[in-house]
Amino acid sequence: MVENKYEIVKxxxxxxIMDGKYQIxxxxxxxxxxxxxxxxxxxxxxxxIGDLENEHYVYRIQxxxxxxxxxxxxxxxxxxxxxxxxISTHMADYIFPSIISGIDSVITDKGYSIIVGNTLxxxxxxxxxxxxxxxxxxxxxxxxPSQSALPNPNLDLYRQITEYKIPTILxxxxxxxxxxxxLLTNDKKGEQVLVEYLFQLGHQRILGVFQVDDQQGVDRMxxxxxxxxxxxxxxxxxxxxxxxxxxxxDDIIDRVDNVLAxxxxxxxxxCYNDQLATHLIGHLQKTGRRVPDDxxxxxxxxxxxxxxxxxxLTTVDHPKRRLGRDxxxxxxxxxNGEEVTSKTYDVPMIVGNSTKALK
Numbered sequence: 001m002v003e004n005k006y007e008i009v010k011x012x013x014x015x016x017i018m019d020g021k022y023q024i025x026x027x028x029x030x031x032x033x034x035x036x037x038x039x040x041x042x043x044x045x046x047x048x049i050g051d052l053e054n055e056h057y058v059y060r061i062q063x064x065x066x067x068x069x070x071x072x073x074x075x076x077x078x079x080x081x082x083x084x085x086x087i088s089t090h091m092a093d094y095i096f097p098s099i100i101s102g103i104d105s106v107i108t109d110k111g112y113s114i115i116v117g118n119t120l121x122x123x124x125x126x127x128x129x130x131x132x133x134x135x136x137x138x139x140x141x142x143x144x145p146s147q148s149a150l151p152n153p154n155l156d157l158y159r160q161i162t163e164y165k166i167p168t169i170l171x172x173x174x175x176x177x178x179x180x181x182x183l184l185t186n187d188k189k190g191e192q193v194l195v196e197y198l199f200q201l202g203h204q205r206i207l208g209v210f211q212v213d214d215q216q217g218v219d220r221m222x223x224x225x226x227x228x229x230x231x232x233x234x235x236x237x238x239x240x241x242x243x244x245x246x247x248x249x250d251d252i253i254d255r256v257d258n259v260l261a262x263x264x265x266x267x268x269x270x271c272y273n274d275q276l277a278t279h280l281i282g283h284l285q286k287t288g289r290r291v292p293d294d295x296x297x298x299x300x301x302x303x304x305x306x307x308x309x310x311x312x313l314t315t316v317d318h319p320k321r322r323l324g325r326d327x328x329x330x331x332x333x334x335x336n337g338e339e340v341t342s343k344t345y346d347v348p349m350i351v352g353n354s355t356k357a358l359k
Contacts, residue, residue, distance in 0.1 A: 013057075086115070183330075209271050
């Protein structure tokens with residue numbers, strides 16, 4: 001009897017979608033509303049919706065409900081198409097242009113070209129960017145996940161990418177539900193090395209400022225915590241500010257100022273990346289704090305401009321162009337049906353003039 005009810009729900013909704021009662025991307029009734037309409041249990045509704053999702057009639061947005069998928073789409077790659085899609089969280093970011101250059105240096109000679117998408121670290125924009133690229137029937141995808149420390153609301157699309165066997169690589173982060181090859185940096189170890197270097201200089205009251213809606217930021221924060229634990233220094237000596245990608249630099253720096261004004265003023269600041277570090281150093285200098293005489297600052301990623309500013313920045317090196325070349329080589333191998341292996345890059349420390357030993 002349950003089987004019959006489940007089939008009735010599934011087939012009724014499928015027919016209504018195909019007949020146009022629910023338009024593409026229109027939100028479906030809630031589970032509770034469907035339970036009331038069909039007089040069935042939540043389990044029955046979820047089973048029916050799950051099948052419709054697997055058959056590409058429906059997709060879910062976590063916390064947002066169920067929506068009608070464009071069920072007539074065919075994303076099978078065109079044999080004559082030689083376009084590879086590259087999706088970044090921030091197209092103008094200081095790292096991404098070097099990665100694109102690395103990818104391009106490998107694939108262009110093989111007759112492939114790149115189309116680039118920018119999500120602004122928004123899963124909603126990421127969804128539309130993925131759909132746009134899939135509609136172009138690209139032959140491969142190189143993706144930087146958006147808000148990778150949070151639940152992925154676009155898993156249905158990634159599952160379809162898997163089903164259509166579109167070669168896909170993730171870089172910088174991944175999602176635990178996915179098994180695509182990855183190109184990652186050892187963010188936790190890199191941050192641990194930076195904080196341990198600050199310990200060597202005599203700093204123990206360190207403020208960490210990390211973006212925590214991306215897994216990279218979470219890993220870097222954990223690297224700082226690991227440094228304290230490994231050195232046997234009480235973690236209570238530290239302070240951590242967590243922020244999200246939508247937060248402005250002004251808001252983040254205001255929070256830093258509040259910590260600097262506290263009785264236990266930090267003697268060093270570990271920033272999520274060089275971009276934040278250079279903004280912060282500029283602010284500190286404008287407000288009369290000398291770097292590194294009054295406070296040491298470290299970044300992460302080795303931003304080119306950070307080494308021509310004064311003071312030059314203590315940071316760790318991101319393998320930008322190498323990562324791009326490896327991504328290009330890996331995606332070409334996957335397009336040709338070859339096996340590839342994920343990579344994690346070490347990030348060696350670069351000592352600049354933004355850090356100084358405590359007297």
